[in-house]
Amino acid sequence: MVEQARQQATPTIDDVAALAGVSRAVASRALSTEKRPVSAEKRERVLQAAAELGYRVNLLAQSLTTKTVNLIAVVVNHIHDLSDLDLFDRLLAETQAIGKQVILIRVGSVDKVEEFLRQGVAYHVDAALVFSDFADAETVRKMFRSDLVVMLNGRHDRLSPTVIPDEAMGIHQAVADAAQHGVKTAALVTGRASSLVEQARIASYLSAFNQHGIELVQTVQGDYSYQSGHAAAPAVVGFDCPDAVFCTSDAMAMGILDVCREDFPGNRPTRFRLYGFDNLSLTDFDAYPISSIGYDKADYVRQMVRFLADPTAFTPGQPPVLIPTRFVPRKTS
Template sequence: MATLADVAKRAGVSPATASRIINGSSKPVTEALRERVLAAVEELQYVPNAHAQSLARSHRSAIGVIVHDVSDPYFAEITRGLQRVATEHGRLVIICNSYRDPDKELQYVELLRAHQVAAIVLAGSGYHDEAFTATLAGKLRVYERTGGRVAVIGRHEHAGDAVVPDNEMGGYLLGAELYSLGHTDFGVVAGPKVLTTTTDRLAGLRRAAREHGQKLPARRVAYADFDRASGAAAAASLLDAEPGLTAIAALNDSMAIGVLALLRSRGIVVPDQFSVVGFDDMPVARDVTPALTTVRLPLAEMGARAMTLALRSPGGARPPLIEEIGAELVRRDSAGPPRTG
């Protein structure tokens, strides 16, 4: 097995400098030097056992959580579950908002490792970005080899413990519901194209289309930012381009609420004249008018499960634990048969 001296030699630094960087010392070093040492750790598969044992001790109480934006209702619910379990175990949660900036996510991994947090939870979606994914996976491997724990929510390329919601099935349930109501011409307000969550939910909708002998053409899919304002803007562009639409499937509830607001501004009555469905079943989904038909994911429970995984003992070379979370259709008042005549 590689030693600290081997790492120092490979990186061209002293063993003391290598040790400070690996152990997350607060003493400043240049970013180039840090990257050189961490690259040597990765190449040599170095595992500092003493530090791993130190990180596993209970006095290291902080858990780092990286989310896209904790003010987003989706992540607020997940964070509620994360914090509940952390509090039960006497742990401090450090929340980091990346605002879907991959560079910020990489920086936060480094900052959290430097602060010697006991674990890192990635609560945001994975990205369709090979360079970013490879870089992130490398940084997380280094962190784990120095004793840290990692758990993720959603579909990521990281080979570790994960809580994986069945977004594909959720999309299928939405599509099947609209087709069963008689909607063959509906639009989709999707999330950012770069996110795996968006891809998976769209894949479910397309599977439902195939099973009902239909197609979901690209012109009926508008990409937005998973928020109310962009949901309304995307709905407007769909309705202007495709005036024959009878329904819109929004791939999260915030965007669905934006769709409802846009329809209301145009004097279109839901569900009498038009149907809208959402995704996630955020608490507000039942309070809007009309109450939103949506797909339920147990968001707080997802957060609780992810924190439970993050607090597990490293356990040597045990296989990763993948917890799959099912999706459930919740019928309310915003969807009905298309208007005839």
């Protein structure tokens, strides 16, 4: 009876060490997600022993020893844009590859960020990746009580690393393409005007229009979603439509394209040219061959994960890491 109870008890690190024939310290190092010295032969023995016993690492106990929990907070406004789907699967994979796990925190407004602080929400994480443009670097550092906060939304300061796409490059290439096709007038369908990233994006379009002699005849505000592009289409491309419509997300361009399929026989433009932004994977398929502006998402994720894996890669005051963008022509232009 005692023997049966012993066999059914939850295995400990001491049990693993005994079965593997190593010290408790060696077993702990072999099972750690951190890069800690242990020979390959001993690590293999420990892993085999752990598997045989059904041992699982107690992450809470490990965190008390290493002062890390291997958790990364990813702060977002929401996850429903099509561009999120292309990015976050890759981000999760790369984060897990360095031994970290992700928790998602949705922030719907500035008030929500302040509410987290007022209520003393203190998620114990090693670092945070901040996509939400409602959150600034200083607030997030306080929120998580962590100095390692990687900003991806433009609301950074000198104390936090920043990784952002260099959007002006791709935007100027897209507008230059339109000018080469004889475009003289354009409409711009934008996202939320309060976003610093969107403000910079709009400024880049205005600069490119001015440089290439294209008149901006209409601006309509959407929210990056397919629905907002679909709703904007009748007003933007009515009887007196512009030569080209530029959207600051591919999802909005998809909404416009679906409303105006008759203007794109075989997906080729007849009344106006259509440009998106994000270079979604969907634009490589026949249903939505939208000319777009994109960047290397693998490089984007790699740069942000680099700071998570090695916090010493950043020094205060370091300029943002810029990911170059490029124009990708497809049928709609």
